[in-house]
Amino acid sequence: MKHLTNTLAKKLWLTVTAAILITILYSYFLSYLFYEKLYVEDIEESLFEEGMALAEDYEGGPLTTELKEQVEWYNTKSDSEIFIVSNPRELSACLPFDIDYETLIGEAEREELLQGNAVFKEGFEERFDRNIMGVIIPLLDQDRLEGIIYIYLPLAKITEITQDFAYLWMIASFLFLIVALGTGAWLVKRLTKPLLDMKQAADSVSKGDYGVHLNIQSKDEIGELAFAFNHMADSIRREDERKREFLANVSHELRTPISYVKGYSDALMTNMVTSEEDRIRYLHLIHRESGRMERLVGDLLDLSKLETDEYRLEKMPLPLAQLIEDALQKYGSTLKEKKLSLMKNLDPDIIINGDEGRIEQVIQNIMDNAIRYTKEGGISISLYAAKNGCCIEVTDTGLGIPQEDLEKVKQRFYRVNKARTRSDGGTGLGLAIAEKLVQLHGGELLISSKVNEGTTVKVLLPVI
Amino acid sequence: MTKGNRKMSVFKAFLYSISLIVFLASCSNHTYEPISSDISLAATVNMKSMSVTFIDVEKREIAAEWQLEKPYTGGIVFPDGDTFLLYGKEMETADLFSLQTGEKKASWDTGKGIVNAKVINDQKEIALVNQNNSSVIFYDLDGEKLAEAQTESSPLSIVESEEEGVLFVLSFKNQTLSKVNLKTKKTIGDYPIHGAASGALLLEDGTQLWLGGHGEGATIEKDIHVYNASDGEFIKKIPAPVMPINFLQYQQSIFVLSHGSNQLYKMDLDGNIMGTVKVGANPFELALTSDHTLLVAGYDSNDLSFINPENLEEEDKIEVGNGPFKIVLREKTE
Known part of the structure; x- marks a missing residue:
């Protein structure tokens, strides 16, 4: 069994086959039942009508020879077996006398017939020694049961017809099965082919071929x-x-x-x-x-x-203005050397929850860049409360960054000046590190710039 | 109402109905509708509806109806005009009721198989025909069993010859007529007769026995078989189709009821048909009231017809219970 179900295609195929088979069998039995029921009812109805039509010729009184002959003649022409009975013995007329005789109709049937109702029979009849379906029509003259018309069909005849139906059904369902299985196999193949393609593509990727592209159009x-x-x-x-x-x-x-x-x-x-x-x-x-x-x-x-998941910040409440002041201390001589002015506008009330050393590193990296790329003019740094926290804004009057490079300056080793010398001294990792640290603090680092006018770096951080 | 409560109440209702049924059953054993003794009665014992319909034959109307609890098939009224004995083939006892009080008076342990009964021997004894035991049991009017005479198998019809002091017993299955001496209560002779014989008449002059029947197997009896009453010799057949099973002599006429063709024949003593009439549906019983009216009970038509014996005209028809199988007559006593 295992080798039968070791692929999805086989499983699907087996499922489809089983579903088709079950459907066919189920519908066969169901329709057979319906067919038989309808057919049997139809026969019963037609026997009843036939009998009633014959009974119409009875005009009361004892059964006439003419009527008997008519029924006999009709019997020779009809598919069903028809006979007329007037023998009171057969009609259970002597029943209370406990007569030792197997009558054609029983006590309950006689009662029913006396009420003027037809009696329907289905099953084995000892008198005919076979299974029959029949109808007994009473011939009543007021209260007197003068006779009956017994009309029946051997059940064998009916089952013969249902047998024909069964053969026809079997042939049709066999053809349907072949077509359905063929279609099913084709469908299953079509369904599983993209999966096979994907498996091959995954194999290629694992071997280092990242250029594979699956061309599957379906929207499922x-x-x-x-x-x-x-x-x-x-x-x-x-x-x-x-x-x-x-x-x-x-x-x-x-x-x-x-x-x-x-x-x-x-x-x-x-x-x-x-x-x-x-x-x-x-x-x-x-x-x-x-x-x-x-x-x-x-x-x-x-x-x-910073890129590993294990990196943890040692957070504590920090008065940010003080921290910036301290970080700017070391740039005094450098600024003087480069003759750059430094403007500060720091809101002393802002307190954040952060890692002191790391925040200082962020400010340092940004300041390093600002000083590095500013030849003249000055740098201004401000701290103010912003919409969702606070903002450290560092603006310089330096070279500026072309628009097309703005997105990439935060990437590692990215430099605006491709033919740069090492004289400007940066490692090319400063902004990447700064951004990572800001992100770890739940903040955002934004850069805007105009060439030859200067650059503004904004660090947005959540406050306590 | 919760589901549990509903279940409880259904259970309670069930218990109540059971106790009610038990109560009613124990009650109903006591009394039926009493029937005054100053009415001339014809009672039909109705097999299908298990009832007795009492008809006032003078007024030609129903006097009372007893809904029975047991499957009685026939009955007789004792010479006292009050004791009503009911029997049934499936019953262990024959039960005696008082018509006047409607109460059950006694039960006779007859055993199963009683199919016929007759007051005999100058109205002093009762003969009960037991088909299961193939015997005739004799009781006195006080319920004492006097004797049991064995007969051929399946006895059904009996007819008494008071002059000879014998009881003729017809065997239904054995093509035999037995003669039982009413004094010794012993079978004194058997005569071969036709099969499936049912219904018997001893002519008033005591010479001939007219016997009917249903016919054997698929054949249908169409004739009355006439035998010599003293030696059982077959005399002749009188055609009276179909299935003549009941006879009655009234003056110089014999009335024959054929249930297969629903015919009532009026014949002279030689068997010449003087008249015929269709009556009832599947009629089994024929009786003559004291005011000279013929009664015919239609087993399938559930009615009792009043026929004028002179011209065979149907004078009246009364609906009775379902399946009247026996007619029992009782003269008014006052």
Whole structure:
């Protein structure tokens, strides 16, 4: 049995077959019953009418020879067996005398006939020694049962007809079965083909071929499943691409400082540097580049931590204005150096539930970017209550970001200036980390910008 | 009303009806409608409806109706004009009622099989025909069993010859006529007769026995068979179709009732038909009242016809209970 049901197609086919078979059998028995019932009723009715028509010729009094002969003649012409009886013995007239004789009609039947009602018979009749269906019509002269017309058909004749019907039915249902099974098999195949296609596509995906696309047009559940499958394969493909790009970016970001460190240290080791001044300059360069690598690796570690589910913030109520003030302290000298002004407008009443270190990191990353890309002018930072919490808004008068890059600046390693040098010093991960942290706090990081006019970064955070 | 309550009340109603039925059954044993002794009665014992219809033959109207509890098939009235004995083939006893009080007076343990009864021997004894035992049982009027005479199998009709002091007993199945001595209560002779004999008449002069019948097997009896009363010799057949089963002599006429053709024949003593009339439906019983009226009970038509014996005219017809099988006459006593 197991090998019969090891595929969905077989199961479906078996179900369809069973359903068809059950339907055929059920309808056969049902219609056979109805047929027999209707047919039998019809026969009973026609026998009754035939008998009644014959009885119309009876005009009262003792049965005449003429009537008897008429009925006899009619019997020779009719399909049914008809006879007329006037023998009072047969009609149970002597019944109270306990006569030892098997009469044609019984006591109850005689009573019924005396009432003027016809008696219907169905079943085995000892007198005829066979199964019959018949009707007894009384010939009454007032209260006197002068005779009866007995009209019957052997049941064998009726079952013969139902047998013919059964054969016909069997042939028809056999043909229907073949057609239905063929159609069923075709339907099942059609139903299960998309599933087989999907299985093959899944095999391809698991082997690394993410380019598969199922071409299933149906709008049903299978169509939806195929659509979901295509979507999934597409997502996997995009994730795979992102992973490759990330690896390429990391390698690229690391390669530059490594080549610096390697080049300058080679020069120092081979004594190519003659002056002490150059040697110190080289060492500074090596130190600067290794610092960059350290920051890069640190950021990468941060990012990978943030992306794991286990990362937990250590939240506490924070007066946000104070926190921003503290974070801005360290930018004093840098701003002075770059001759940039700093405007602050901080609402001291705003308190959020956050991780102090992480919020500071967010502000730092945003400020780093603002200072980094602002040549002249200034930076303004403000904190105010917003619709669903508060907003930290950092606006600079820097280079600005072209509209087409605005969506992507938050991606890892994305840079507006593709041909950038490392001189601007960023790791390319700052905004990605900042956004992640804001999201972990249940907030949102929005960037708007105009080229050559400046950039505004808004951090929306929920308050207590 | 909750379902449980409903069930309870149905159960209670059921109990009440049972107790009511028991109560009624115990009550009804006591009394039927009393019938005054100053009425000349013809009572029909109705098999199908298990009842007795009492008819005042003078007024030609129903005097009373007793709905019986047992399947009685026939009865006789004792010479006292009050005791009404009812018997039935399926009953262990013959029950005696008083017409005047409507009360049951006594029961005789006859055993099952009683199909006929007659007051005999100068109105001093009762002869009961037991078809199961193939015997005639004799009782005195006080219910004492006097003797039991064995007969051929299936006795049915009996006829008494007072002159000879014998009782003729017809065997229904055995084609035999038995003669029982009324003094010794012993069978004194058998004569071969036709089969399925039913209904017998001893002519008043005591010479001939006219016997009827239903016919054997599928054949139908169409004739009256006449036998010599003293030696049982077959004399002749008188055609009287179909199934002559009841006879009555009135003066110089013999009345013959044929139930198969619903015919009442009037014949002279030689069997010449003097008149015929169709009466009732499947009539079994024929009787003559003291005021010279013939009564015929139609078993299927459930009626009693009053026939003038002179011209065979049907003078009256009274609806009785279903299936009148016996007519019992009682003269008024005052």
